[in-house]
Amino acid sequence: GITLSAFGKYYPNWDQQVEGSVCLFDEDVMAPEYMMLNPALYMFDTMDGCCAKFYSWGYNTCMGIVTTPAPPSNKWYVNFDTSRCVKDCLVGADLCGGPVPSSSALFDTVDACCARITWVSSNVCIAESQGLVPEGSKKWYVNDNMLSCQQDCIGNAPCGGLAQRWQVLHADATTCCRLQLSWLDQLECVSASN
16 A cells, blocks of 8 residues: 655656646645555655656756756757758747757858758758758769750759759769760760750
8 A cells, every 4th residue: 555655755747737847746746646656666755866767858847947048059950850951049040940959969061061961962951051042063964764964953954953962973964974874875865965
């Protein structure tokens, strides 16, 4: 049964009736019966003991300690939800992603930040992270569907859209055809590419 050692103690708040990641004192709100039946596991003499065991990831919040956030660094960090880089700054400022999550690395430049987003072309990441429309490199890549080379740019032919990060880029259509579509007639390949 429930022993006297279960009374007058702190216990973790896992009840949605009381909000927050906090430990409660059982004289204020009665602890759940399963906790009182196992006081060695759930009941603590001090709030510190309870917070340290059950809310180590949010210890200050559990203890009611209010911390002043560090001022924004204005550096860049990766927003994995959007696959772009944003600035550590006050919400509402240009290119701001809000305060940096504690697990995020900070970068001095958008270029260095975008280098960490390996699945997005760096020119696309850099432009879109700064609120700009990305431009291509004007180099050439293979369009496998058309068996020709197209230019890394947006617009009419010979532009084929922005190259993907995995696509090999070449200085001109002739080099692209020669190195990547060597089994095709080279003059026809270059002509189809332009």
